Amino acid sequence: MVLQSSLKNCLQLSCILRTSKAGFRSTSGGIIIQSISNDVYENLAVEDWIHDHMNLENQRVLFLWRNSPAVVIGRHQNPWQECNLRLLRQKNIKLARRRSGGGTVYHDLGNINLTFFTNRKKYERMENLKLVVKALKALCPQLDVRVTDRYDILLDRQYKISGTAAKLGRTTAYHHCTLLCNADKLVLSSVLKSPYKGLKSNATPSVPASVKNLFEEDPSLTCEMLLDAIAEEYATQHQIDHHVTLINPADEFLLPGINNKVKELQNWEWVYGKTPKFSVSTCFNMVYKDSVLDVKVDMEIKHGRIEVCNIGLPEQWLPPTLCSELVKSLTGSKLCPNETSALATTLLRMCPQDDELHSRWNLLCENMMMLM
Amino acid sequence: VCIHRVRSCSSIGFIKSKYVCVFDKAALKFSHQQRLFRTSAVSCGQIVQFKLSDIGEGIMEVTVKEWYIKEGDSVSQFDSICEVQSDKASVTITSRYDGIIRKLHYNLDDIAYVGKPLVDIEIDTSKGVAPEEDVVETPPMSHEEHTHQEIKGRKTLATPAVRRLAMENNIKLSEVVGTGKDNRILKEDILNYLAKQTGAILPLSPKAEIVPPLPKSLPAAPKDKAHKIPVPVSRPLVFSGKDKTEPVTGFQKAMVKTMSAALKIPHFGYCDEIDLTHLIQLREELKPVAQTRGIKLSFMPFFIKAASLGLLQYPVLNASLDESCQNVTYKASHNIGVAMDTEQGLIVPNVKNVQVCSVFEIAAELNRLQSLGSAGQLGTNDLTGGTFTLSNIGTIGGTYAKPVVLPPEVAIGALGKIQVLPRFNEKGEVFKAQIMNVSWSADHRIIDGATMARFSNLWKSYLENPASMLLDLK
Secondary structure (H helix, E strand, O other): OOOHHHHHHHHHHHHHHHHHHOOOOOOOEEEEEEEOOOOHHHHHHHHHHHHHHOOOOOEEEEEEEOOOOEEEEOOOOOHHHHOOHHHHHHOOOEEEEOOOOOOOEEEOOOEEEEEEEEEHHHOOHHHHHHHHHHHHHHHOOOOOEEEOOOOOEEEOOOEEEEOEEEEEOOOEEEEEEEEEOOOOHHHHHHHOOOOOOOEEEOOOOOOOOOEOOHHHHOOOOOHHHHHHHHHHHHHHHOOOOOOEEEEOOOOOOOOOOHHHHHHHHHOHHHHOOOOOOEEEEEEEEEEEOOEEEEEEEEEEEEOOEEEEEEEEOOOOOOOHHHHHHHHHHHOOOEOOHHHHHHHHHHHHHOOOOOHHHHHHHHHHHHHHHHOO | OHHHHHHHHHHOOOOOOOOOOOOOHHHHHOOHHHHHHHHHHOOOOEEEEEEOOOOOOOOOEEEEEEEOOOOOOEEOOOOEEEEEEEOOEEEEEEOOOOEEEEEEOOOOOOEEEOOOEEEEEEEOOOOOOOOOOHHHOOOHHHHOOOEEEEEOOEEEEEOHHHHHHHHHOOOOHHHOOOOOHHHOEOHHHHHHHHHOOOOOOOOOOOOOOOOOOOOOOOOOOOOOOOOOOOOOOOOOOOOOOOOOOOOOOHHHHHHHHHHHHHOOOOEEEEEEEEEOHHHHHHHHHHHHHHHHOOOOOOOHHHHHHHHHHHHHHOHHHHEEEOOOOOOEEEOOOOOEEEOEEOOOOEEOOEEOOHHHOOHHHHHHHHHHHHHHHHOOOOOHHHHOOOOEEEEOHHHOOOOOOOOOOOOOOOEEEEEEEEEEEEEEOOOOOEEEEEEEEEEEEEEOOOOOHHHHHHHHHHHHHHHHOOHHHHHHOO
């Protein structure tokens, strides 16, 4: 942490030295960096770090990164509304919330991410996207790719291959976008489909789109080729060395304070707790022995926690005191199946040891967990 | 107006009305004397309408998504005020002034317009925003006086001169270690911060350099579970020094409920030591066999199976006492719970029907429960119906323990770590033994000491001489 100010100066200094050595008389310097990590939290932390600590008054940065399977939601979105959390947990796909706005995307190693850092005044998304399109066309002239006014890049005029988001601070800004090279479309569509019904929220909704991989147009394309082409175009356009510096986001010495940023991004309070207030109003059927029961659930969720909870069960199907205990326990708890099961199973310890009661209780709890 | 303010402040000091008292809650901590000084210095603030500045790209309106401050909070220049969103861009709006927030012009999810007022800030005109000699204005107590703000619960104490120095050098006060009283930041602290030079620059050689990835875990001593003390993970130092109160929810709440119920149970303890030398050898032989079947074999499956064999002889330990203590139910199934420490807290899933499972089947089931447990995906069925529990606290450390019986069960065992200790054999010779301690706790309302002791002896004999388990395995 102590090193920030000096690091800023060093970085500035070293960049100026480099450009003058190369004989350029550019008024602004720039660097291209690429992450060696595939961890979504580490890479997002690098973005935060550059945004918070680098002096971009006279220089710009292009940051290249890829992640192992992860779903990334926008700053003001609702993960329950945007993706299938159950499926994510089952498939061990990470969930991250980024600090920029926009919608939800799926990342895997077949997708590349580009972040354009500039000072606040030079924030210009269209230019960046046009740069990407230019690079793609240079690589593959027959590609029909264009930028829309929603800052998407479309392939063949109908398939989205890139989504954009941005973050503006006081003095710096960044614009990042994805680019689908060879991602798993099946997983993408299944995880980005929310099974949760009855959600009412003011969170930013995503706009679903049909996607396609660039690989499908030109099977010779790889992520490395794309990254290289874009880096080259960036270097040319901004008159800097086409030199990509590899960085390790886990290097606390190089990026002081980065580990704290990673932890912040991994924290439940950030990923889930930052969800704007929303309500859940739904019902489900439970099949128990020969009958089908209707259960109505109403919940209000604030900061990812259950503020208000109402469970409407057929009368006397379960002891009413037990039900009210469950509602009381759930109030204030995270909207998390793990916590719900811990609380629900604990309550059962205090009850008469009746197999019938146990199986009914378990059935109700399993269904409640499905809502989370 | 000024006089009015001073008078009302000095008489009560707790008036919440915004337009009367200018000091914030935190000032209540300081001496009455100081407060008076402060109010007299800070009288007659000017309300400025802070307008939403240009976002760029010709954007004229944005949606307010989150407020970082509320009316009455004091802010400093560059503190974050709110987060707005426009067309996939999230913008952090920071304050241009030092002062106190008097009015928020928008609610959450409202549309805010560029060029229109966002918040009203009451500026302390005697201080001003430009770096002038504001120190002159304040009374002679300026050495003691400090400005402070509470943004998101963090206070940084520093005099106006220090704050100006920080601002000029683009330093965030929150990132500087204060060495003054109450962690106040002094001028020397800022200068030290600036002076610290290191060689940390990005690698700039012409060839792309690969910085080898550091191991995920923080640098710690190599993990040698049984014998070395792990180096404690270093945590970032926090200097706030303030008590934090949070509601009890989730896993903690579950534990509170369980343990409060356990209080009703009169516990007694019984401890012993087990020589695991033979078992360790046996496990070494069987580990690769289990591996070929895709299962990781620990000691627990043996402990669990031996417990079940013991429960066959002493079924009262696998029983349950009803609410009124009128009836004891001897449970037919041995559903043996295994205490598991997860990131979120303590959970106790159980292996069902151990009485009809082989050691291998128990091992397989344990693998399943452990992987589900660490992924936070255990179902309610795995977490309910337990009849007896074992807690292997020894994997973390410790020898003897005093475990708490988990209702509706009546007994529990805590297993300590395995230590290499010298012991005497029948010939009176000293030999190297692998010793593990076990601590049992039981419900003294229906379990007596003798039963617990005999059960423990039987369990111990099975484990010290694993071949004997073969005789009784069903």
